[in-house]
Amino acid sequence: MSDTLLQKVAAGETAAVAACVDAYGGLVWSLARRFLDHPSEAEDAVQEVFIEIWKNAARFDPTVASETTFVAMIARRRLIDRRRRDARRPVNESTPVDELSIPSPNTLDEIDIRDEAAHAASALGRLKPDQRRVLKLAVCQGWPHQLIADRLGMPLGTVKTHVRRGLIKLREELQADHHKPQLNESGKEAV
Amino acid sequence: MDTTAKQASYVIDSVAKAVANWTVDEHARLNPQMPERYGASWRADWIGHTLAQLHMLAQAVAVRSPVLFANSVRWTHESFEARGITEADLKQNARCMREILEKELPPAISQNALPILDASLTSLPVQATDTGNQNAGAQDAGESLVKEVVLKYLTAILESDRVAAESIVLSTLDRGLSVPDIYEKILSPAQSRLGQMWHRGEISVADEHFGSATTQAVMSQLRPSFKRADRNGRLVVGTSTPGDLHEIGLQMVVDLFELDGWGVVYLGANTPIADVVELLKRRKPDLLALSVSTALMLRDAGELIETVRADHDVAQTKLLIGGPPFRSVEGLWRELGADGCALTSTEAVKVGNMLVSV
Numbered sequence: 001m002s003d004t005l006l007q008k009v010a011a012g013e014t015a016a017v018a019a020c021v022d023a024y025g026g027l028v029w030s031l032a033r034r035f036l037d038h039p040s041e042a043e044d045a046v047q048e049v050f051i052e053i054w055k056n057a058a059r060f061d062p063t064v065a066s067e068t069t070f071v072a073m074i075a076r077r078r079l080i081d082r083r084r085r086d087a088r089r090p091v092n093e094s095t096p097v098d099e100l101s102i103p104s105p106n107t108l109d110e111i112d113i114r115d116e117a118a119h120a121a122s123a124l125g126r127l128k129p130d131q132r133r134v135l136k137l138a139v140c141q142g143w144p145h146q147l148i149a150d151r152l153g154m155p156l157g158t159v160k161t162h163v164r165r166g167l168i169k170l171r172e173e174l175q176a177d178h179h180k181p182q183l184n185e186s187g188k189e190a191v
Numbered sequence: 192m193d194t195t196a197k198q199a200s201y202v203i204d205s206v207a208k209a210v211a212n213w214t215v216d217e218h219a220r221l222n223p224q225m226p227e228r229y230g231a232s233w234r235a236d237w238i239g240h241t242l243a244q245l246h247m248l249a250q251a252v253a254v255r256s257p258v259l260f261a262n263s264v265r266w267t268h269e270s271f272e273a274r275g276i277t278e279a280d281l282k283q284n285a286r287c288m289r290e291i292l293e294k295e296l297p298p299a300i301s302q303n304a305l306p307i308l309d310a311s312l313t314s315l316p317v318q319a320t321d322t323g324n325q326n327a328g329a330q331d332a333g334e335s336l337v338k339e340v341v342l343k344y345l346t347a348i349l350e351s352d353r354v355a356a357e358s359i360v361l362s363t364l365d366r367g368l369s370v371p372d373i374y375e376k377i378l379s380p381a382q383s384r385l386g387q388m389w390h391r392g393e394i395s396v397a398d399e400h401f402g403s404a405t406t407q408a409v410m411s412q413l414r415p416s417f418k419r420a421d422r423n424g425r426l427v428v429g430t431s432t433p434g435d436l437h438e439i440g441l442q443m444v445v446d447l448f449e450l451d452g453w454g455v456v457y458l459g460a461n462t463p464i465a466d467v468v469e470l471l472k473r474r475k476p477d478l479l480a481l482s483v484s485t486a487l488m489l490r491d492a493g494e495l496i497e498t499v500r501a502d503h504d505v506a507q508t509k510l511l512i513g514g515p516p517f518r519s520v521e522g523l524w525r526e527l528g529a530d531g532c533a534l535t536s537t538e539a540v541k542v543g544n545m546l547v548s549v
């Protein structure tokens with residue numbers, strides 16, 4: 001019997017694929033917001049990251065890294081990739097995660113990622129309930145603003161305001177402790 | 192609703208935007224002339240279309256119904272063709288979407304969606320259908336009075352003349368029509384026709400909004416002429432699915448229960464699930480009438496029913512369901528866990544009475 005979410009994803013369990021979105025949505029999108037300037041780009045990127053995570057689930061080894069570390073690492077690579085790609089549009093291919101070889105994390109990396117997860121969760125928790133709900137749907141689940149407005153019975157303008165203000169607030173909270181990751185010339189993250 | 196199907200449906204919604212982006216990239220790669228053919232907003236337009244298809248596919252996955260998705264595809268094709276978008280492009284878009292879903296999503300998810308998508312690809316093209324209200328409309332009624340009134344009512348709406356529209360309908364009371372007749376033979380077909388015109392791009396959203404507001408105003412003005420049967424001691428709670436903004440169909444249904452002597456608690460559109468359950472606990476109705484106006488609400492409707500069934504204080508409440516999606520998909524109401532289904536408001540009262548007398 002597999003025990004971690006990613007192992008269950010790799011084993012083909014539908015429930016685990018869905019549970020991944022709930023468990024890591026906050027972490028992935030807080031990373032996406034730190035890497036990408038526009039909220040709508042971050043929304044797209046979050047969804048791409050999840051697809052990448054599911055594809056790579058079989059490569060997760062709990063003896064090497066925690067699941068959070070693995071998720072954050074895939075997210076970072078995908079986001080760096082996307083930022084690089086955006087910088088020289090219209091190129092439309094991505095570096096397969098395979099080629100980026102996921103290293104066994106050093107202690108600093110591990111601490112950094114755990115910090116990020118905790119920050120993202122607590123920053124989300126500090127938002128107003130309506131704002132949090134809208135943000136989760138918009139960013140973690142990628143719903144179009146109109147659909148959220150329809151579903152929650154909120155005017156479209158209110159949804160947009162919640163998304164915009166929520167993201168600004170989150171960004172402020174996250175930036176209070178973090179700096180945006182810097183890329184060196186080769187596009188690799190500078191440590 | 193099957194739990195695995197529901198989870199797969201949720202996952203498809205969660206990554207629909209990425210899938211839509213890639214689908215349109217692929218579609219444009221195969222058809223480099225897309226920007227030229229569809230103008231400056233071609234990409235946003237096609238992403239919007241693909242997203243809408245994916246959200247509908249997600250609902251079809253939740254209720255495991257290829258028919259539901261095929262109907263929606265047909266319905267989309269009708270409106271797109273009216274706007275000059277070719278069948279060939281729509282089909283190619285669907286094939287690209289299939290390819291991306293197969294390539295990018297875990298098999299545990301895609302295997303729920305691909306057979307549904309394939310069925311829609313093979314069954315096209317089929318004659319266009321209106322998934323909206325085609326019930327005992329003016330056409331079947333064969334009554335010239337009714338036909339004439341529907342036509343005049345629609346004309347007044349399109350001329351934004353609310354006073355004329357109201358008096359056209361209200362005057363039929365003097366000409367012997369009953370409130371249920373007016374609901375089913377005039378207002379429902381008129382709303383349906385408005386929907387069809389809007390869908391084909393023949394009228395604006397503003398025209399549709401004006402029409403719906405006028406219909407609701409007419410319904411309020413009919414209330415003084417209600418001839419209610421003696422109270423039968425029964426209580427029905429009428430609600431829409433959370434997120435569902437359509438209220439006219441449900442309003443008609445509860446009004447006819449009221450005419451039949453039932454006590455009625457009408458919650459209207461978009462009531463949160465927790466509040467519905469709380470009200471059921473407080474009022475202990477004989478019947479919950481749940482309206483689902485678009486197939487996009489099916490998963491949420493299933494969620495509401497499951498929540499009611501899981502709460503043992505209210506689990507026994509009889510549950511009647513209805514709305515346009517049930518017209519085209521046989522047995523859908525059972526899949527959602529309802530006790531009964533009706534396609535019109537008069538039928539709703541009959542089925543409701545049957546359910547509570549068992």
Ligand code: B12
Nearest residue numbers: 150323324383386436437438439440482485486513514536
């Ligand atoms: C008016 C309208 C709106 C208005 C509603 C305003 C209002 N205050 O109610 C607004 C603008 C909000 C709207 C929005 C949308 N709409 Co709209 N809308 C309509 C329209 C034109 C008329 C609806 C209506 O009043 N019908 C008249 C009533 C009497 O008919 P009815 O709802 O079917 O109800 C009857 C039966 O179904 C049944 N019944 C209804 N409820 C119940 C409940 C029970 C318990 C029982 C037993 C029976 C029952 O009895 C009723 C009386 O006979 C229809 C077109 C149509 N053909 O109906 C589209 C329609 C319902 N909408 C549709 C869609 C897709 C949408 C949107 C998603 C559009 C969009 N892309 O934004 C949004 C969704 C918004 C949301 N979150 O809900 C589609 C649904 C297709 C489908 N099968 O899924 C329709 C059918 C249009 C179409 N042909 O494409 N819409």
